[in-house]
Amino acid sequence: MTVTASSNRAVLPMLFTEVEVVAVERLSPTFVRVELGSAALADFGVDGPRWDQRIKLILPDPETGGITSTEDADGTWFATWLERPAAERGHMRTYTVRDVRGSGAQTTLVVDMVLHLEGDLVGPGSLWASRASVGDRIALLAPRRGFPYGGIEFTPGPGAELLLVGDETAVPAVCTVLEQLPDDATGTAFLEVPLAADVQDVRRPAGVRVVWLAREGADLGTGLHDAVVAHLDPGSSGVAGAEVQVAPDEVDPDLWETPFYSSSGEDVPGDVAGVGGTYAWIAGESKVVTGLRRHLVKELGFDRSQVAFMGYWRRGVAMKS
Ligand SMILES: Cc1cc2nc3c(=O)[nH]c(=O)nc-3n(C[C@H](O)[C@H](O)[C@H](O)COP(=O)(O)OP(=O)(O)OC[C@H]3O[C@@H](n4cnc5c(N)ncnc54)[C@H](O)[C@@H]3O)c2cc1C
Known part of the structure; x- marks a missing residue:
């Protein structure tokens, strides 16, 4: 080198x-x-x-x-x-x-x-x-060691049941988080990848289940949305396989809603969730993440302090630089 x-x-x-x-x-x-x-x-x-x-x-x-x-x-x-x-x-x-x-x-x-x-x-x-x-x-x-930098969004409260959700762009983040979790962590990770051949072995605590979903040509995010909705809300009457119901003009390509920051200007708690409950970390294509955000916040009433929704990329839109 x-x-x-x-x-x-x-x-x-x-x-x-x-x-x-x-x-x-x-x-x-x-x-x-x-x-x-x-x-x-x-x-x-x-x-x-x-x-x-x-x-x-x-x-x-x-x-x-x-x-x-x-x-x-x-x-x-x-x-x-x-x-x-x-x-x-x-x-x-x-x-x-x-x-x-x-x-x-x-x-x-x-x-x-x-x-x-x-x-x-x-x-x-x-x-x-x-x-x-x-x-x-x-x-x-x-x-740089010793200096604040930011850039870490995974902030579950103590003893939280984890829900980690991502498409292929968030696979590196979710796998890295899984590898660093304490042995007694519990929860589920849903990871959507383009192909079955993209599924990876990942080290994780025994109490955390990892569900890989391979699109194999199906619409982006549909399988992920359905799997997460069914997991959180088994009695839901949602239509499985339906395209994520968010109009393109309702999607913020820079969607970023965490307990500490809101791209839409909402009030933020500025603190992590209390003990227990479910903590959801969701990242991927912005429209897909918007659809899941609506479900968790509007239908299931998740509190802002328990969730991080992050648009990692937007179909058809180049990242700003
Ligand atoms: C916090 C954070 C962490 C990230 N970590 C990773 C990571 O570890 N690995 C990783 O690969 N990505 C990661 N991403 C996503 C990555 O930054 C975007 O996918 C980015 O757009 C890639 O830049 P690009 O130059 O390839 O494409 P851009 O120039 O941004 O976009 C060009 C075109 O490519 C399309 N495009 C962008 N991404 C994808 C995609 N995944 N699939 C299909 N089309 C796409 C766009 O819609 C656009 O039409 C992360 C993003 C964030 C915000």
């Missing part, structure tokens, strides 16, 4: 560094696992469990290969970066830390990236993942 610690080490409260691909593994038709290294990752760290810790990758522009320099970045870098044309500065996308390996200057971050095999439009993230090879370089924004 030849990437050295960036010269902004002492300046920024987060890591903003160039990283190099040190390994690539095609896990399944839909998932590519990339391992990213840099001596600067010696300073990577989170205060407490990593849970669903998100990071940002800055990926080259597909046309020009333009990529961001992290050298000499200071507190103004983001505003300056945004002002430059994307063709020069690359594209920022959000991913999950699937694993952290090694230590010190040999620390690497593992990221599982989805290839958009079902869509006609392929974004810079998916495209880069499909071509990634050892030695490729991109830029990374990640937590």
